[in-house]
Every structure is written in structure tokens, then in C-alpha cells.
Amino acid sequence: ALRLLFKVFSSHSKVGDPRPGQPYKGGTFCAFLPDSREGQKTAVLLRKAFEQGLTFQIKSFNGEERVTWGLIPHKTSWDGGKARNGYPDAQYLREVCTVL
Numbered sequence: 085a086l087r088l089l090f091k092v093f094s095s096h097s098k099v100g101d102p103r104p105g106q107p108y109k110g111g112t113f114c115a116f117l118p119d120s121r122e123g124q125k126t127a128v129l130l131r132k133a134f135e136q137g138l139t140f141q142i143k144s145f146n147g148e149e150r151v152t153w154g155l156i157p158h159k160t161s162w163d164g165g166k167a168r169n170g171y172p173d174a175q176y177l178r179e180v181c182t183v184l
Contacts, residue, residue, distance in 0.1 A: 087116055102149070108149035113160075116171070122177050129180075132184075
């Protein structure tokens with residue numbers, strides 16, 4: 085399996101975020117892909133999306149701004165199936181590449 089680890093540091097939101105200039109809490113996020121040719125190609129696309137600022141968004145939870153996953157689907161568990169954001173999910177790589 086390929087493990088993608090994202091560390092987003094706490095900072096202040098920018099223009100275009102829900103509350104510009106407000107502090108937000110970062111976090112550590114982990115996602116998984118199969119270690120296959122298709123999984124490796126998807127990892128490259130996910131990296132490009134991350135570099136373009138498309139992977140995460142800032143949302144307000146109980147009055148606190150936090151970094152959360154954005155609209156690009158990520159598998160955050162290696163098991164549990166589609167219902168638990170994990171594998172097996174035969175359609176995931178096709179679906180995520182369509183979004184990307």
C-alpha cells in the first residue's frame with residue numbers, strides 16, 4: 085500500500101477562505117492507495133492537486149476554523165470498505181481520477 089501523509093500547519097486564512105485573516109488549526113492527514121501502477125499514477129495527480137491548494141479547505145466547527153479534506157475523495161482507511169472511506173472499493177481509483 086502507498087501511504088500519503090499530509091501535514092498542514094496552523095496559520096491564518098487568506099482571501100477567498102470563509103473568514104479571511106482569522107487563525108485556523110492545521111492537522112495531520114493520512115490517505116491510502118494501492119501500490120500498483122494505477123495507484124502510483126493517482127498519487128502523482130493527488131500531489132499536483134495538493135501543490136495547487138485543492139486538497140484541503142478551511143471550515144468552521146463550533147466557532148473554530150479548521151483544515152479539513154476538500155472535495156477530492158481520499159481513502160483514509162485501508163479497510164472497512166467504501167462506507168468507512170476504505171478498501172475494498174473497486175471504483176475508487178476511477179472515481180478519484182475523474183475528479184482530478
